[in-house]
Amino acid sequence: MTGPAEEADIVLRLDGITKRFGALTANGDVSLDLSRGEILALLGENGAGKTTLMNILFGHYVADEGRVLVNGGGDALVELEPGSPHAALEAGIGMVHQHFTLAENLSALDNILLGTERLAALASSRAPARRKLEELMARSGLTVSLDTRISQLSVGEKQRVEILKALYRDARVLVLDEPTAVLTPQESETLFETLKKLAGDGLGIIFISHKLAEVIASSHRVAVLRGGRKVADLATAECDQRKLAELMVGHEIVETVRTPGSPGASLFVLKNVSAGDGRDALHSVDLDLKSGEILGIAGVSGNGQTTLARVISGLGAPTSGTAELEGTALRHTSARTMIDNGLARIPEDRHHDGIVGAMNVTENLAIETIRKPENQRFGLLRFAAMREKARQLIKAYDIRCQSEDSPARLLSGGNIQKIVLARTLEAEPKVVLAAQPSRGLDVGATYDVHQRLLAARARGAGVILISEDLDELMRLSDRIAVIHRGHLSAAEPTESLDRGTLGLRMAGHGGEEAA
């Protein structure tokens, strides 16, 4: 441990926090100090106990052992009442959850004011609140339109409202749980600039992350959690990405390497396809996927990727143009016919579209092949066979769950993605559509996903990889096309492209100037 600053500068101290859920120790004897004006990154893989630790800090959970101490404004650290978000707020701790806690039908102002006034008060005092917020917005650069309903704000704006909620209550400590998971790269950059400015004003900031680049770029200090224990607490200046990755994972990292492939004949072809409407529409898209290749589709979210994925997977029909699979035109497609035709879909929103949360792992693994004879006989499900298959897949794909009977929603994001991979790739599909397959996943899980996609390519499948992550695209794709405002550029070999060119094309430059 580094001995940070002076005792008087410490705004928050976690002292020997232990939290168990049944047999699982989510946090084991974790101690942590945070100083005024410091940005501390809490780094760890999914399931390392980062979020649990912060939920204890904010009073959503009560620790089995250990204490949370805060500087209540004076010199001494005072113990915080456990299990009370109210006490945490009073003590100047603000938390921005990964899944925002905003009431969508209310305005930004209402969300910020909520709970800050006495409930028995006969009237809300909005005018002074508005003045204070306008001053806060001007100072921090976190501008939002206060009277707009949350449901009409973008994700980035919602996050700003969340931060303003904390600042409005004069927080001295701000905790952000995976703040960049839902942001575009540009929004993330803006966020970290804001955080640096706020830290400069004396706010102590903890952000949870598993993205090494942003930790290195934006924190003063890094605490690494692994398996619920703190394994390192370092000044960021002393670290590099490799060292942090190894601390986080606990062993050396093997980088995904793509060997040159040998693409075969055309497998899946879109000709002049238009579909959807509004912001996410597709306009005259041509695409030619060969067998044995990974075709990358680069682009900032919301440029037509969702519609493209819907058309390819048979969930949405094109308004014009044709789709061909191995030279046969596809008509009247549905998700079912596409699956039967050998198309696997790894959906963008895996929690929502990839699994049925309330159903168990076995059922989620069988869900796309429920009509096949191996899963049903005389219209009755063969549960014994399904469970046997599930146990095999859990082993083969290293899905970490209590048993094949656990509800799928209880699994971490990485393990949910493994369910999706096991279900879709086990059938050896001809075409794999992978939409943002590693978004929100940690290093280990991302590596697994990449290996599975490369394995599909090696056995001759064609993979369409839709991603915002240029590193991922450059590493995996044989060819890359860029999608911008519903137009798809011609795919070019990855070797002939560089990050700069792709970045410009994603922003709409190259060819025609974007507004």
Place this chain on the structure above:
Amino acid sequence: MTEILDILISANFWAAALRIATPLIFGVIGALVCERAGVLNLGIEGIFTAGAMAGWMAVWLGAGLWGGVLVAAMAGAFFGLIHAILTVPLGLSQHVSGIGVTLFATSLSYFIYRTALPDVSSPPRIEAFKPLDIPLLSDLPFIGPALFQQTALTFLALALVLATAYVLYRTPLGLAIRAVGDNPAAVESQGLSVYAIRIGTVVAGSAIMALGGAFLTMSAFDAFFFGMVNGRGWICIALTVFASWRPGKALIGALLFGAFDAFQVRLQTEVGSFIPGQVFLMMPYLLSIAALIVVARKADYPRALLVPYFRGQR
């Protein structure tokens, strides 16, 4: 057609419409308040009955009219508390609990009535609320006569609409109620108790509903009959959707329903000779279904309605 016009411009008709609307105003405001906090209260039909019986019986036992109103509200609050405990901290199905409360409250009311009056064949009468003569209001040309025929409870209902709108939209408490019906996690993350707000709101909303029942036995009639609530509670549940959970629109909805009902009674005497009476009885219900189809499809319902909240659950 002149007959229809004659009906519509008579003060008598509007007075009847307002009188029929009064219990619905109480009911729909109570239901709306509960639902704003995310709890559907299908106990409403039984709470109406309990309010009607308890209010009437308190007066019959000598409590005085306003004492009876208070007792009715307390009876509603009691059944509201049962519903709140079952659905909020215990997180049971709001439909099942609500129907259960309706059955329980209705049967218990009948049971108490029968136990207290085992041998009575015709229900005993009380001295009900009298029409209120408000000096300035009743002098107004057209609405004066319409208002002149109403009792204090009708004015209480109208005042309650204003008060509810004020509390919901102008006070920190109302903000918390609206937020807890939209996203309870937002309320908890701001340091407020989801359970306390939901339970308190359901209890208060149920007390308001019970006043609708009290109006029946203490103003519209002067005695308690079995089956006198007659589906008014269910109408209020529909009216809540019609009103898009807004107090002002709830008042309009209740008045419209009252007007339809008053209109069908009058129309029956005009043209009843060649159209069966049942058609007229159906009319307000058909019209409310039609209105629901038109209005409610665009409704901006409380997002956490029917969804129980458990702390710390993902």
